Amino acid sequence: MEILIAETAGFCFGVKRAVDMAFKAANSHSGKAATLGPIIHNPQVIQKLAHRGLIPIEKIEDTHKFDLLLIRTHGIPQDIYKKIQERGINVIDATCPFVKKAQEYAKLLKEEGYRVIILGDRDHPEVKGIVSYAGADTLVVKNAEEIKKPGRKVGIVVQTTQPLERLKEVVSRVVETAKEVKVYNTICNSTAMRLRETEELAGEVEVMFVIGGKNSANTKQLARLCQRIGVRTYHIETADEINTEWIKGIKKAGITAGASTPDWIIQEIRDRLEYLSSKD
Ligand code: SF4
Structure with missing residues (x-):
């Protein structure tokens, strides 16, 4: 069986950077260390870090038990950052530089007197962080209809994972009434590239393996895309889940993976598929 792996499968730049920082901190820190929220949506990586003493916590109230805190790629709101520093906890800031840019632009727009509109999901941690820089009258919208x-x-910034089409619609709506509009396109193209490549690959193979946490939004999005195309799709987290029956008679299989999936899991799954198909 031929196995094709998407070039964009696995960690994006921001996640790779954050995971490297997390392992470095876990390996060198002797005190009590935590991440505010899971560093990535991948239970295997979280478990490895927990074994090395880097524990994910959910609430800011729990930070007093730790002397080192790692901030994940989504970033955190300004007031929470301040609280952590006031408590004298050391911080390793692994906020993705692209998310940091969106925060900085929101702050700049506020300082220049723009009313900030953020295109994104208001419940997402990344957006909550950006809002904290954007001023009290900030409007968060999911689409143009909400404006x-x-x-x-008006100044516009965007949650990094939003589609470009939606930003265009928002800008068109705003220019209908606003006299002055400044737009910072803070979309990260990593997600769009991964989706495009997955779509192409799914069109070429008989079965797709989508690897990533079952609770990872971007992995679920990849699996849904493959299913929509009509190719048989399996969303798995580890090689143990593969059933021999899934590849019986298959000549060409494809592999893609969400942004939180480490290379070693992708390799394990490729090796397992190769082994099982050699026995078929
Ligand atoms: S998807 Fe883009 S913005 Fe998000 S962590 Fe990865 S590189 Fe950063």
């Missing part, structure tokens, strides 16, 4: 009265002087 009623944008104001006269």
Whole structure:
């Protein structure tokens, strides 16, 4: 069986950087260390880090038990950052530089007197962080339809994972009434590239293996895309889940993986598929 692996499968730049920082911290720190929220949506990586003493915690109230805190790629709101520093906890900031840019642009727009509109999901941690830099009158919208009265002087920033089409619609809506509009396109193209390549690959093979945490939004999005194309799709986290029956008679299989999937898991799955197909 021929096995094709998407070039964009696995860690994006920001996640790779954050995971490297987390392992470095876990290996060198002798005190009590934590991440505010899981560093990535991958239970195997979280487990490895926990074994090395880097524990994910959910609430800011729990930080007092730790002397080192790692901030994940999504970033955190300004007031929480301040609270952590006031408690004298050392911080390793693994906020993705692209997310940091969106925070900085939001702050800049506020300082220049723009009413900030953020295109994104208001419940997402990344957006909550950006909002904290953007001022009290900030509007967070999921789409153009949600914009009623944008104001006269409007600045726009975008959650990094939003599609470009939606940003274009938002800008078109705002320019209908606003007199001055400044747009920072803070979309990260890593997600779009991964989706494009997965779509192409799924069109070429008989079965697709989508690897990543079952709770990872971007992995689930990849699996849904493959299913929509009509190719038989398996969303798995580890090589143990593979059933021999899935590849019976298959000549060409494809592998893609979400942004939180480490290379070693992708390799394990490729090796397992090769082994099982050699016995078929
Ligand atoms: S998807 Fe883009 S913005 Fe998000 S962590 Fe990865 S590189 Fe950073």
